[in-house]
Amino acid sequence: MKTLLFRFARGAALAVPLFLAQCTTIPELGALADQGGTSQRRIVVNLGEQKARLYHQGKLVAVSPISSGREGKRSPVGRFSVVEKDPDHRSSLYGNYVRDGKVVKENIDVRKGGRPPGSKFEGVPMPYFLRFSGAYGLHAGRLPGYPASSGCIRLPKRQAKRFYDAVRVGTPVVVQR
Numbered sequence: 059m060k061t062l063l064f065r066f067a068r069g070a071a072l073a074v075p076l077f078l079a080q081c082t083t084i085p086e087l088g089a090l091a092d093q094g095g096t097s098q099r100r101i102v103v104n105l106g107e108q109k110a111r112l113y114h115q116g117k118l119v120a121v122s123p124i125s126s127g128r129e130g131k132r133s134p135v136g137r138f139s140v141v142e143k144d145p146d147h148r149s150s151l152y153g154n155y156v157r158d159g160k161v162v163k164e165n166i167d168v169r170k171g172g173r174p175p176g177s178k179f180e181g182v183p184m185p186y187f188l189r190f191s192g193a194y195g196l197h198a199g200r201l202p203g204y205p206a207s208s209g210c211i212r213l214p215k216r217q218a219k220r221f222y223d224a225v226r227v228g229t230p231v232v233v234q235r
Contacts, residue, residue, distance in 0.1 A: 097226075098114060098115045098116075099112065099113060099114050099224060099225050099229050100112075100113050100229060100230040100231070100232065101113075101140075101188075101196070101221065101225065101229065101230070101231045101232070102231075102232045102234070103124065103126070103133075103196075103211055103231070103232065103233045103234070104234055104235075105126050105133060105135070105205070105233065105234065105235050106234075106235055108123060108124050108125065108126065108203075108204070108205070109121060109122065109123060109124060110122045110124050110196065110211060110213060110217075110221070112220075112221055112224055112225075114224075119224075120217070120220060120221065120224070122213045122214065122217035122218075122221070123201055123213075123214065123217075124196075124201070124211050124212060124213055125199065125200065125201045125202060125203075125204065125205060125206045125207055125211075125212040126205045126207060126209075126210075126211055126212075127205055127207050127208065127209035127210070128205045128206050128207065128208075129205070131207070131208045131209045132205075132209065133194065133205075133207070133209050133210070133211060133233060134191050134192075134194055134209070134233060135233050135234060135235055136191075136232075136233060137230065137231075137232050138190040138191045138230070138231045138232075138233065139190065139227075139228055139229060139230050139231060140188050140189065140190055140225055140226070140227050140228060140229045140231060141189050141190065141191075141227060142187070142188075142189035142195075142227065143187070143188055143189075143222065143225075143226070143227060144187045144189070145185065145186055145187075145222065146183075146185065147183075147184040147185070147187030147195075147197065148180070148181035148182065148183055148184060149181035149182040149184055150168070150181055150193075151167060151168055151169065151181075151193065151208075152165075152166070152167055152168075152181065152182050152208060153166065153168075153179060153180050153181040153182045154166065154179075154180050154182075155173055155174050155177040155178070155179060155180075156177055156178055156179075156180045157174065157176050157177040157178070162174050162177050163177070166179075184197040184198070184199065184210070185197060185198040185215060185218060185219075186198050186213075186215075186218040186219050186221070186222035187222075188221065188222060188225065188231070190231040190233075193209070193210075194209050194210055194211075195210055195211070196210070196211040196212075196213060196218065196221060196231070197210060197211075197212065197213070197218055198212070198213060198214070198215040198218035198219070199212030199213070199218075200212060201213075201214060211233070
């Protein structure tokens with residue numbers, strides 16, 4: 059029994075570093091402000107890999123998992139730039155109808171169906187929104203491990219804030235398949 063427990067503990071001790079090595083980490087970006095500000099930064103999104111990368115002066119400084127647009131609502135591909143930053147953005151298309159603080163119709167697209175009487179639309183929160191093309195942007199959101207959004211690029215909240223803080227309006231954004 060002791061040998062079995064020892065083997066399990068040893069296996070767990072070996073597995074934990076391997077597991078942690080697979081986790082995506084992002085270095086603290088605050089010190090980069092002392093190295094030329096945000097002017098030499100760019101974001102590159104690889105839809106095939108489901109990863110977003112932040113570069114500063116050509117050097118990779120951050121990597122994050124993403125969830126991009128699902129089938130039928132693909133994320134746009136091309137060269138863009140950040141045209142708007144909004145830390146508390148809400149969707150103007152997707153969300154819930156709410157009456158007296160309670161959801162009366164959820165997961166709706168305002169372009170489809172009607173609004174229940176006496177309700178108001180409440181858009182889905184999209185914290186740390188970096189708009190780069192039309193209605194599309196990078197923002198904090200759910201990452202199920204595959205493309206699942208309506209076209210935006212979702213990042214984990216911590217990484218979304220770091221990318222948001224690290225760039226400014228005008229920062230290049232490249233989205234590739």
